[in-house]
Amino acid sequence: MHQMRKLSKVYRTHLIETHALRGFDIHVREGEFVAVTGPSGSGKTTFLNIAGLLEEFTDGEYLIDGVPVRGLDDNARSRLRNEKIGFIFQGFNLIPDLNLFDNVDVPLRYRGFKAPERKARIEQALERVGLASRMKHYPAELSGGQQQRVAIARALAGDPRLLLADEPTGNLDSAMARGVMELLEEINAQGTTIVMVTHDPELAQRAQRNVHIIDGQVSDFEHVSPLVRPVAKHAAVA
Amino acid sequence: MFRYYLKLGTRSLRRNPFLTALMVLILGFGVGTSMTAFTVMHVLGGDPMPHKSARLFVPQLDNGSMEGYTPGDDPDFQLSYIDTMNLLKDARGKERTAIYGLAPTIDSGRADLPPFFEPGLATMASFFRMFEVPFRYGGAWDESAEREGAFVVVISRELSERLYGDTDPTGKQLRIDDRDYRISGVIDDWRPVPKFYRLLGTGAISPIEHVFVPFQNAIAREWRNNGWTNCSGSSREPGFAGFLKAECNWIQYWVELPDAQSVSEYRDYLGAYHAEQQKLGRMPRPANFALRDLREWLAFNEVVDADTRLQTWIAFGFLLVCLVNVIGLLLAKFTARGGEIGVRRALGATRMEIVRQYLVETVVIGAFGGMVGLGLSYFGLAIVDKYGLGEAGIARMDVSLLFATVALAVVSSVLAGLLPTWRAAQVTPAMQLKSQ
Numbered sequence: 001m002h003q004m005r006k007l008s009k010v011y012r013t014h015l016i017e018t019h020a021l022r023g024f025d026i027h028v029r030e031g032e033f034v035a036v037t038g039p040s041g042s043g044k045t046t047f048l049n050i051a052g053l054l055e056e057f058t059d060g061e062y063l064i065d066g067v068p069v070r071g072l073d074d075n076a077r078s079r080l081r082n083e084k085i086g087f088i089f090q091g092f093n094l095i096p097d098l099n100l101f102d103n104v105d106v107p108l109r110y111r112g113f114k115a116p117e118r119k120a121r122i123e124q125a126l127e128r129v130g131l132a133s134r135m136k137h138y139p140a141e142l143s144g145g146q147q148q149r150v151a152i153a154r155a156l157a158g159d160p161r162l163l164l165a166d167e168p169t170g171n172l173d174s175a176m177a178r179g180v181m182e183l184l185e186e187i188n189a190q191g192t193t194i195v196m197v198t199h200d201p202e203l204a205q206r207a208q209r210n211v212h213i214i215d216g217q218v219s220d221f222e223h224v225s226p227l228v229r230p231v232a233k234h235a236a237v238a
Numbered sequence: 239m240f241r242y243y244l245k246l247g248t249r250s251l252r253r254n255p256f257l258t259a260l261m262v263l264i265l266g267f268g269v270g271t272s273m274t275a276f277t278v279m280h281v282l283g284g285d286p287m288p289h290k291s292a293r294l295f296v297p298q299l300d301n302g303s304m305e306g307y308t309p310g311d312d313p314d315f316q317l318s319y320i321d322t323m324n325l326l327k328d329a330r331g332k333e334r335t336a337i338y339g340l341a342p343t344i345d346s347g348r349a350d351l352p353p354f355f356e357p358g359l360a361t362m363a364s365f366f367r368m369f370e371v372p373f374r375y376g377g378a379w380d381e382s383a384e385r386e387g388a389f390v391v392v393i394s395r396e397l398s399e400r401l402y403g404d405t406d407p408t409g410k411q412l413r414i415d416d417r418d419y420r421i422s423g424v425i426d427d428w429r430p431v432p433k434f435y436r437l438l439g440t441g442a443i444s445p446i447e448h449v450f451v452p453f454q455n456a457i458a459r460e461w462r463n464n465g466w467t468n469c470s471g472s473s474r475e476p477g478f479a480g481f482l483k484a485e486c487n488w489i490q491y492w493v494e495l496p497d498a499q500s501v502s503e504y505r506d507y508l509g510a511y512h513a514e515q516q517k518l519g520r521m522p523r524p525a526n527f528a529l530r531d532l533r534e535w536l537a538f539n540e541v542v543d544a545d546t547r548l549q550t551w552i553a554f555g556f557l558l559v560c561l562v563n564v565i566g567l568l569l570a571k572f573t574a575r576g577g578e579i580g581v582r583r584a585l586g587a588t589r590m591e592i593v594r595q596y597l598v599e600t601v602v603i604g605a606f607g608g609m610v611g612l613g614l615s616y617f618g619l620a621i622v623d624k625y626g627l628g629e630a631g632i633a634r635m636d637v638s639l640l641f642a643t644v645a646l647a648v649v650s651s652v653l654a655g656l657l658p659t660w661r662a663a664q665v666t667p668a669m670q671l672k673s674q
Binding site: 045049052054055074075078079081082083087093094095097106107109110111154158 | 239242249253578580581582583585587588589590591666667
């Protein structure tokens with residue numbers, strides 16, 4: 001589904017070059033729940049940004065559903081992001097002056113859905129995360145866990161096949177984190193592929209597969225998680 | 239999506255009312271100032287008779303002496319009595335009229351209204367036809383009254399209401415400089431701006447005169463010109479008769495020429511007339527004459543003078559300064575929203591969608607700025623009317639200027655928004671999302 005081959009990312013200034021990713025290979029298959037771990041500065045977030053088409057890469061190959069994304073223009077990348085990828089951020093990144101309904105509405109607007117379909121999708125997504133009754137509330141009126149649930153609803157509303165989560169529980173206490181994690185597992189169990197960057201080894205253990213990154217390279221991978229029962233087969237690092 | 243962006247734009251503006259008000263006011267001041275200056279220039283530079291201005295002409299003849307002669311000088315803008323009478327006698331053109339200024343005393347005979355001076359014109363019945371003067375009551379005097387120099391008068395609506403209230407005064411006698419004149423007509427509301435038929439000093443924006451008497455009557459009464467008189471040559475016979483024979487230019491002359499052929503023929507006629515007068519011992523200078531239509535006449539007299547143009551440029555310069563300030567505020571506002579832009583980009587917004595969203599927001603600012611600008615323009619024009627032009631109601635906006643004001647504000651805001659919007663669209667979502 002998502003495959004990176006010998007991918008590299010170099011940040012250049014006029015003084016230094018920083019190799020964030022080098023010879024990075026990964027293959028994420030349909031329905032997998034992959035946890036990406038590694039120390040700070042190892043390249044986890046860079047990987048996630050490139051996977052989500054939020055950043056360009058310097059060299060190598062990245063294929064989504066077998067189609068290379070290198071050289072796609074801004075419109076094509078935005079359309080791919082909108083249709084195939086959902087994002088969950090550590091800081092939730094809800095728009096503060098939009099209520100929950102309007103926050104979840106944002107990706108659907110860019111998708112060009114008509115109003116009745118948008119409404120149905122928003123209500124369904126908020127229902128799924130247990131916040132349908134609070135759709136007229138504003139983010140500031142919710143707890144951190146609830147805000148992250150709204151972010152998940154927003155990511156799910158467009159029916160993406162891949163969810164990219166960057167430290168989704170990083171700003172939550174343990175009880176809230178557990179709730180969000182259970183929700184992600186439930187979503188994965190329903191068929192959505194999830195790639196989650198985390199520092200937390202406990203959370204990583206709950207994923208179907210762990211990928212460990214050090215110095216911009218995949219250093220280790222491991223099939224784990226007796227807790228989850230993925231719909232698709234296990235993936236393997238290519 | 240436009241409605242969606244409009245909703246987002248108004249919501250965003252409400253979120254920071256102080257900053258929004260500041261931008262709207264800055265834009266409004268810039269637009270208001272420039273449109274005030276532009277309106278004054280537009281009013282003064284307008285065509286008072288657009289459907290007829292190409293057919294109304296002012297002939298100019300150079301009857302000056304060789305003393306102080308400089309080749310290339312324009313002929314005087316008025317004609318002498320001799321030339322006026324000759325041109326009237328030759329009767330070229332469809333219509334023609336002669337005009338000079340008066341300042342007669344009006345005596346209403348009412349105890350409560352002492353005699354007073356009122357600006358007037360000596361002219362001909364053709365004046366009212368050529369310049370399409372509307373009448374509230376009656377009309378101009380007839381041809382026989384014109385020929386005989388009868389004691390008839392046309393008065394302005396303002397004078398009529400002052401003397402007779404709202405009643406029809408035609409047929410009544412009005413005492414002007416100790417003689418009774420029969421009122422033949424009352425002019426309805428008529429305010430050509432600029433007052434093209436007699437451009438003297440600040441006359442371009444002054445109201446019309448209040449009494450109009452037959453040209454020959456004024457001559458017979460030996461009324462001197464109330465206005466600009468330019469004489470050349472030193473030898474002059476005494477008295478009013480001598481003044482009429484002198485090379486003094488004091489009469490404004492207009493002729494209506496219906497088509498290009500008649501214009502060409504009239505030019506030839508002026509050339510021939512000049513040559514004929516030279517043979518008679520007049521007009522010693524080389525042939526120098528002109529024939530200008532109404533618009534050319536306004537330009538020749540610099541109705542829109544250099545100062546007015548300069549003021550307009552300065553006002554638009556002020557608008558530019560305001561725009562630079564708005565650009566700065568928009569940059570600050572949009573930069574502060576980098577996080578939201580990053581989120582929208584991550585959720586599928588293209589750069590163009592971001593550009594559209596933020597341009598719509600600047601259009602909303604522009605629309606509000608336009609409304610403020612409109613209000614300030616009306617205020618500015620009222621000030622200009624009162625203290626600048628000295629006449630109420632001259633500098634006013636028509637519908638096209640009203641729309642132009644709003645359009646200027648919107649276009650200005652879009653221009654001001656281009657750089658901030660472009661910068662907003664360049665936001666790198668990955669950077670913004672991490673820093674949130």
